Amino acid sequence: MAGRNFLFVPGPTNVPDRIMRAMMVSMEDHRSPDFPLLTRTIMPGLKRVFRTERGTPFVFPSSGTGCWEAAITNTLSPGDTVLAARFGQFSHLWIAMCEKHGLNVQIVDVDWGTGVPVEQYAEILRHDTQHKIKAVLACHNETATGVSSDIGAVRRALDDAKHPALLFVDAVSSLASIDFRFDDWGVDMAVSGSQKGLMLPAGLGILCASQKALDMHAEAKLARSYFDLQDMLNANKTGYFPYTPALPLLYGLVEALTMIEEEGLDNIFARHEYLAAGVRAAVQDGWGMKLCAKEPKWHSNTVSAVMVPEGVNGADVISRAYNRYNLSLGAGLSKMAGKLFRIGHLGDMNEVHLMSAIAGAEMAMLDCGIKVRAGSGVAAASEFWRTHRVPVGLDASVAEQIALAKAA
Numbered sequence: 001m002a003g004r005n006f007l008f009v010p011g012p013t014n015v016p017d018r019i020m021r022a023m024m025v026s027m028e029d030h031r032s033p034d035f036p037l038l039t040r041t042i043m044p045g046l047k048r049v050f051r052t053e054r055g056t057p058f059v060f061p062s063s064g065t066g067c068w069e070a071a072i073t074n075t076l077s078p079g080d081t082v083l084a085a086r087f088g089q090f091s092h093l094w095i096a097m098c099e100k101h102g103l104n105v106q107i108v109d110v111d112w113g114t115g116v117p118v119e120q121y122a123e124i125l126r127h128d129t130q131h132k133i134k135a136v137l138a139c140h141n142e143t144a145t146g147v148s149s150d151i152g153a154v155r156r157a158l159d160d161a162k163h164p165a166l167l168f169v170d171a172v173s174s175l176a177s178i179d180f181r182f183d184d185w186g187v188d189m190a191v192s193g194s195q196k197g198l199m200l201p202a203g204l205g206i207l208c209a210s211q212k213a214l215d216m217h218a219e220a221k222l223a224r225s226y227f228d229l230q231d232m233l234n235a236n237k238t239g240y241f242p243y244t245p246a247l248p249l250l251y252g253l254v255e256a257l258t259m260i261e262e263e264g265l266d267n268i269f270a271r272h273e274y275l276a277a278g279v280r281a282a283v284q285d286g287w288g289m290k291l292c293a294k295e296p297k298w299h300s301n302t303v304s305a306v307m308v309p310e311g312v313n314g315a316d317v318i319s320r321a322y323n324r325y326n327l328s329l330g331a332g333l334s335k336m337a338g339k340l341f342r343i344g345h346l347g348d349m350n351e352v353h354l355m356s357a358i359a360g361a362e363m364a365m366l367d368c369g370i371k372v373r374a375g376s377g378v379a380a381a382s383e384f385w386r387t388h389r390v391p392v393g394l395d396a397s398v399a400e401q402i403a404l405a406k407a408a
């Protein structure tokens, strides 16, 4: 097919040409005396992305899922209780993994389209006076439903209950695109991967661990081998890895970290908020459709899940977009299969690029019989982006910038 494929699944995301070029390297000896320089470039950069001075970052040749496993197997023992909420396919899968490992998961099922139920967490933690709960799991950005949760509030719930449980956060689709604060939020394990906000291909599992979490290693009895953090720590100390690292991805990661520093994390967060607000304008004001996220407080700035009307299969919209317009949209997963399609807007993205997803989704919806007005999504996004500017280098939230623009 002529022209390019437009990729808007919320991971893998678009890899910038700069990163692509940085990964075109000859293989080298990963035991050479020069190799540690690479590791020593990456680790401080990752700490800045996690916003931590105290945490220790880890890089595994795996996808994000591998780091879910690393987080639990290095800290917990069979039969331990963990608290987790389920509100989408990814929060569900982490729970399923915990159960496969023989953990006792206290599951709080909430509506898909909402997020971490902080009030319920607080209540459960207050009543757990025996401190049976060893870890609290929270999915920062549920990619399946386009829902973001307040991780700082989960930390406050733990502190208010004076509960010592570890705080584990899935930051796979939020790191480097939605404000994430490892130290401020007292996170103990933050799990991420390379193929979302970090703009790399899939293949790196990225983890950040607190000292409190690392101190659990000796007494944690869950089986672990490949994902043993102590082996990784021992090798990383001298700048090496315990096994062959994914060399091109590491060079790509150096470039990604450079790009992130050039733009600035706060500017990146503001850009994601601003781009997402344009997509939401297209969905709600333009098309008159609903997001899966039930309230504005749950709106994700990295992915929007658009509910299709009753009687239409969301999978048909996705197939039509792909087969006819070479546009890749995200599918509805599990409970949401057929009910929605998703537009990923994270990583290397700008207004006009994102317009292609809005225009293409609009065409595919019309082809599938959804009665949106042709051009209405594009018009609404255009109106939003033309009237709301993100001044680069201005350390203001988009909300403040919008107020400024309105006042001007």
Ligand SMILES: *Cc1c(COP(=O)(O)O)cnc(C)c1O
Residues within 6 Å of the ligand: 011, 063, 064, 065, 066, 090, 139, 141, 142, 143, 170, 171, 172, 173, 193, 202
């Ligand atoms: C993508 C994603 C995962 C899974 O990551 P893989 O790299 O595919 O293993 C986990 N959690 C969330 C929230 C995700 O978006």
